[in-house]
Amino acid sequence: MHRSFARRRLLQGAAALGGAVLLTPLGTTAEAAGSAGGRWPSGFPLPDGFQPEGIAIGTRPYAYVGSIAHGSVHRASLATGRGRTVVEGAGPDHPVIGLKLDEQHGRLLLCGGVSREIRVADLRSGRVVTSYTVGSEGTMVNDVVLTPGAAWFTDSYKAQLYRLPLGRRGELGDIATVPLSGDWVQGPDFTANGIARTPDGSALIVADTAADGGALMRVDPRTGRARKVEIGALQLPYADGLLLLGRTLYVVQQQINAIDVVELNAAGTRGRAITRITDPAHFRIPTTAAAWGDRIYLPNARFDVPPTPETDYDVVSVQQV
Template sequence: MRKLLSLLFVPLVAAATLTTVGAPATAHPAKPFPARIALPNGFTPEGLTIGRGTTVYVTSILDGAVWRGDLRTGRGSVLIPAVPGKDKAGLKLDPQGRLWTADFSGGGASVYDAETGAQLAHYQFTDEPGSYVNDLVITKRAVYFTDSGRQVLYVVPLGHGGRLPAATAFRVLPLSGPAATLDAYHNGIVALPDGDLLVAQMLPGRLVRIDPRTGGSRLVDLGGYSVERADGLVLRGHTLYVIRNLTNVIAVVRMNSGYTAGVVQREITGPQLRSPATGDLLGSALYVVNGRFDVESTPDTDYDIVRVPA
């Protein structure tokens, strides 16, 4: 889904200079993609994913609305209408053109047609109070969800060609080892090339590597660096972006060959980051959504997506 495109300028092919023209033809660079994209006031965003082309989707943790926009133009509109009490956190687009959302305090996940917004499926993982289905990652065989209030992962297996299973076909995977730490607040999740999963523990500021078959886990060695307030994770090759919300920092971590340890190469920060929740890559840029968790959300509170160099 991630396209290796240049986001600053789209080169134009200059026309060949004709001998009858007194001056050579001049190529005019296209307008650069906007560095900031405004979301509707009061939207209270949390999840973001980039889909096909330059399409971007953002969830609302206030009322479950999903906004769809274009990173090239900065324009967009609500695709999935708000439903009071139906908050959504993370979301991802699968190869079949379906949007999967983590339904946060609702204890489940929903699947939508990314073009029409029509709901295709719903999986109710738990009705236990204090559960918060927060983020997800899609692999060829399954979709994995974190729960910020419980030491488990929810696993929705996928059939041949990505076929959706029955509503009751999911399983609950208990975690062990450091991933079973109470009150760690599991948040962002990505899949590693060998099939293991990497999960952010937001409150202790750690990353844990989880075996999706057994639920066993081990800590990732960051050389003493704390990723406290780690929210979203974005992985490209051996570069991991850890988006730390209330600290207004994005840590750029170079992972080793086995993804068991990493070294922080740099930190991205600046006034454009306002409690960033998560992000996604497009070409040479990282797009992050500002959740503004440090202010009280009102109908007039402004929210946005911002672009930073990856």
Template structure:
């Protein structure tokens, strides 16, 4: 039988926190209102994706078996709300109606989960070929998924109320897109106008603006900045956060309204953080209030049932 897991915040983070409070189960949790800088995930969980709220609630997906873990950002307490199918849960996004869209990695699928009940509302096969369905972004009419193994995106229709439709479409990437030999399309977001998509190529380090109607990709002029190992992305206004996983860094870019140009204004590195809350191969990013939250996938650490995993909280200063 699969376990339900209750975790909590670490008491000693190298920063001043309020005293910890013992719970009825004997697990120690931070008192309400602390918003810890480090949130513990279940041992052996192997996180990759994150989705937020509304409100101070986050969901994380397991690469090991696809479980979905819900956490209070305020207390650090959490529980598994949906047992996985035995295939990965990687990039994720939630909508205002409490639906969670989950990229299925090597399974070539996408799942839509009700965060209130944990029920799987839909399970879509996006491709039957070799693939790694890696990340997802939601627009008013669609959920767009990247494939790191193939130069193409997948569209899952969304109805007027945001409910998942039945139609799925494959959109080949054309124009200036260069696939390369390693991981290709990874993180995905929208442009500041919302009229196009932004996709990062992990291997080449290039960022592209993609026309969602045609798949034509145009390289974004970043003034020479490279985004190699680019993973999850988050756009807030004209600020784009790009997680660069194995170099333990978040690149902070300022975009033009069209998304065709951008400049690097700041980097957030492991060296900026206390050792107790630092990065260990962060993969994706979400924002709540004035802070970013990043799960640490720890790709360079052997994954065992007792390997510890955590989420790092950092300030989301956009730079100038």
């Protein structure tokens, strides 16, 4: 973990580039929304020292947030902000980075970072029921997306993805390693980050922070062949979590405290930047994003401060575009 996040902290000076408003391509401005509507809170606190990174929200108003510090998962009500630990962690050597809900089968898929672990936790009991070790020395399992027949995981230090087959009745298959080729550019260290599906579901979109100053890659899941998504002059050097809603892709650029919003075509081969969301009063290095109603929820990872058991962390939200 230390290698990956040490690099992120070296980039903290870029945080000053974050604006104070929600910017549109036409140059008009509007304040980033700060209320969840009604009496629901716009955000909620996490336990001190938690060190969040990933977030997942399903069909019910609860957020699941993973901990880098000790590998636990915190579940919080979006209606009240109150929460509790639902998956006990196994310590700092077994962190949780990205995570996704598989509600149909009552489980969470957890990315174990440099532990090289992919873990499957039962939602009802909170127990880790299955664990895989993938990659090789230097691997970092970062983020995950669910497709109808598989879960796909990124490796931030290797030019490859991991495919976990998912059967119709929830059975788990053997993990396969899918090398990335084509336009993929593997940097000297941290490269692949967030992952999403294309709007038509035919391929994967993966953030490549090393290609052309930071880019999105469309990856053929059958071959691993990558093609750069044409998004004009927009660069994404700090791209972290990806959230696709319809054809709208939210790209969390953590070190500059911003979300770049891109409208994709159905196949995910090209897109156009439509706005950038910033909220300097509340963004403190957000990393990933999940949606409920008309809100986007983001955990503040605070990579720009030394983590301690007393460091405060939270989840904040902004209005969808």
